[in-house]
Amino acid sequence: MKIKRLIDRVPGGLMLVPLLLGACAHTFAPGAGTYFGSFTNGLITGTVPILAVWFFCMGATIDLRATGVVLRKSGTLVITKAVVAWLATLVATWFIPDEGIKTGLFVGLSVLAITASMDMTNGGLYAAVMQQYGSNEEAGAFVLMSIESGPLVSMLILGSTGVAVFEGRLFAGAVLPFLIGFVLGNLDKELRELFGRCVHPLIPFFGFALGCGIDLHVIAKSGLPGLLLGLAVVVVTGVPLIVVDRLIGGGNGTAGLAASSTAGAAVANPAIIGEMIPRFKPMVPAATALVATACLVTAILVPILTAMWARRFPNRPLEKASVAPLEVHH
Template identity: 55%
Template structure:
């Protein structure tokens, strides 16, 4: 059986197939991991530990000489993503009341939902796609992009930045595995070779674990509006991020790979509401909409990235042939 070859026929298959399998299991058999227990449950619920090891292995492949490029690329993608959220948030605030839209097709839509969905990139998805289609230096750019994580920039965009401190310890914790890998890989070439072999192998494993945090019923509950929001995240942020990527010497692959909504973004509305009670009425609906964006973008971004990578390769081959 040609299992690997058949999986890779699907755009981003090594990421998307295990992710969808995990989501299906979590949707229809949400307690399966707890029932089976032991190592199976640890795998199904262990996305973060697997990702942390993945970051170490990715870090080992990075040459420290590329640090200026990492800062330039990461800064450009971070700025472009936050710019999308801030711009759309400011525009939406002109038309959407503070309590959100209460009726009609757009019922449940709020500025909070829009900003939370746009602001935060799915780091695991980005790293997996870059390791398959992009450059290792572009994967390292996420160490700077991780500043998006959590409610901080959403609060800034909403005009409540004074209610929170910058999460420096969390940021250090995010980049530490990558730094450890970079140190090991640059001190010892054998370690770089040893750890780099694990990068493609680990993708389907953490993808399956990430899938087990998603529930397809969220798409049903949020309805067509949530699905359209997810599509909008990919189209709007993807367009801006591709431009930012190209302006910093890229080919657009890193840009489209970052055009997703992070799983932890679904927790942002509740976090904001806990700090500023005025957002409490809109937080539940915002959570559902953002959770739907997580699923929709997790499906669309690998497909879009694979398509864009194929387009880039075709253009490059045409230039060589010409």
């Protein structure tokens, strides 16, 4: 059976399919983890330890020995994405209650969901699209996008906008695995390759564990708000990314549009932040479902829009450069 091939046909499928299976398990057999106990319960309830290992391995994949062209392009995209997410979060605090929207068309929408969906680019999607419609240097610009992975940027945004206050020790605890992995990966190429191979296989495991905390009724309610959130991610982050790609990155805007997606890994951020800030915990299921929907929507729209843009505006040639081999999957 070609199960993997079938899952790959779904945008973000390696994350979203296990997440949906976990949600089915939680909805129809909510006591399964307690009933079976042991390792089965560990898989169902082990979101935090699984994510800790994944975050460590993700840090190890970042290789700073990239060329100036690649660093300029990736740095421009990463910084712009973070700044836009910060602004979107700040604006959202003016209109959305601290506990999120409880009724109406946008039920379930919260500042937490907006931040998590806006601040992380799907690096794997970006690289795949740019290999087809951009230059090798532009495709390699995903080397710094791993910095966005995990809760680090989301925590900085929520903290700096006054939405949440993170204790220093909790902040350090959240980023320490990533930093240790980063240091080891750059000290030893073989360690980078070893841990880098673990990034992709761990995604379905934390996807399933995340799903086990979601009721399918929450996903059903998040359908329209999630769709609108996905569209907002493409528009709100896409326009500034196109502009800076043209003005600073030396491109034609294609790379900026290709980066206007929500990473599959972003689905985990509400749960991680909810563990550190108890008042966010009630919002986690709805925020997770919203971010998952936004991930799916952007994974469908971004390649289509990027292809249209690339045909309309032919790419400018960039200076040639070599990029250290690296695979990043979000």
